Amino acid sequence: MSMPIDHVMALSAVLFIIGAAGVLLRRNTIVVLMSVELMLNAVNITLVAASRLHLTLDGQLFVFFALTVAAAEVAVGLALVVAIFHALGRSDVDDISAMHG
Amino acid sequence: MSGGALVVYAVAALAVVSALGVISARQPIHAALWMVANFGLTAILYLALHAPFIAAAQLIVYAGAIMVLFVFVVMLFGRQEAALDEPLGGQRPLALAGLAALGFVLVRAVLQTPQGAGSAAEPDPGFGSAGAIGAVLFKDWVLPFELMGLLLLAAVVGVVVIAHYRQDAGAADGGSTGT
Numbered sequence: 001m002s003m004p005i006d007h008v009m010a011l012s013a014v015l016f017i018i019g020a021a022g023v024l025l026r027r028n029t030i031v032v033l034m035s036v037e038l039m040l041n042a043v044n045i046t047l048v049a050a051s052r053l054h055l056t057l058d059g060q061l062f063v064f065f066a067l068t069v070a071a072a073e074v075a076v077g078l079a080l081v082v083a084i085f086h087a088l089g090r091s092d093v094d095d096i097s098a099m100h101g
Numbered sequence: 102m103s104g105g106a107l108v109v110y111a112v113a114a115l116a117v118v119s120a121l122g123v124i125s126a127r128q129p130i131h132a133a134l135w136m137v138a139n140f141g142l143t144a145i146l147y148l149a150l151h152a153p154f155i156a157a158a159q160l161i162v163y164a165g166a167i168m169v170l171f172v173f174v175v176m177l178f179g180r181q182e183a184a185l186d187e188p189l190g191g192q193r194p195l196a197l198a199g200l201a202a203l204g205f206v207l208v209r210a211v212l213q214t215p216q217g218a219g220s221a222a223e224p225d226p227g228f229g230s231a232g233a234i235g236a237v238l239f240k241d242w243v244l245p246f247e248l249m250g251l252l253l254l255a256a257v258v259g260v261v262v263i264a265h266y267r268q269d270a271g272a273a274d275g276g277s278t279g280t
Binding site for chain 2: 003006007008009010011013014015016017018019020021022024025026028030031033034035037038041044045048049051052055057058060061063064065067068069070071072073074075076078079080081082083085091
């Protein structure tokens with residue numbers, strides 16, 4: 001291993017923050033979904049790094065399951081985005097406010 | 102040693118750059134391309150962390166399947182207006198301040214936590230291979246594995262229901278939405 005584990009985890013934290021910034025600062029729904037994927041990916045890096053640190057495979061199994069959940073989440077999320085786009089003609093996050101209290 | 106470290110640090114820097122590209126791209130398709138770059142770089146990082154199977158799964162599932170879905174939806178939407186200067190009111194400085202604080206805390210906490218003695222030890226050659234992952238998966242994680250199948254089935258059914266609902270609503274509204 002050529003990179004200390006804590007540096008890998010710091011990289012993961014930075015990527016997570018960047019993804020959160022995308023969620024908070026962008027309004028395009030597709031870009032927001034991509035930013036969520038970025039955050040999931042950052043957490044996966046942490047899990048793999050922890051797996052390497054403790055020399056157990058459980059962290060990598062978590063990543064395997066996270067990949068599956070991410071695939072399901074993207075499929076449903078994009079189907080919803082397409083449905084909203086066809087109903088409203090736009091895809092900005094602020095347009096989806098029918099349940100605004 | 103230093104050569105390998107140089108490569109890994111370069112990959113890490115490029116991963117940060119590509120992540121910034123995702124959230125600052127004006128066109129969604131450009132964000133998708135930055136995203137592919139980020140997933141590929143993450144896969145390289147996984148290889149450096151002795152996780153070859155996860156690296157391959159990352160490339161196939163994330164960079165392959167998920168990004169194809171994203172690009173497909175971007176294609177459905179067509180070319181959209183460049184909208185980086187989105188009117189967000191007072192949300193932007195507030196969000197930036199909160200993110201900076203969270204990032205400071207996270208990075209500082211990670212760097213100050215003493216790592217165990219395990220990081221110095223070199224894992225055995227089969228660590229993270231498909232065989233090792235499969236052995237653990239089907240010995241210790243069988244029930245979550247089966248539940249994953251259930252989750253995927255639920256996702257497929259949900260997507261089909263959403264797609265059908267859209268068609269019915271469009272026809273009920275006068276059928277002018279036909280494409």
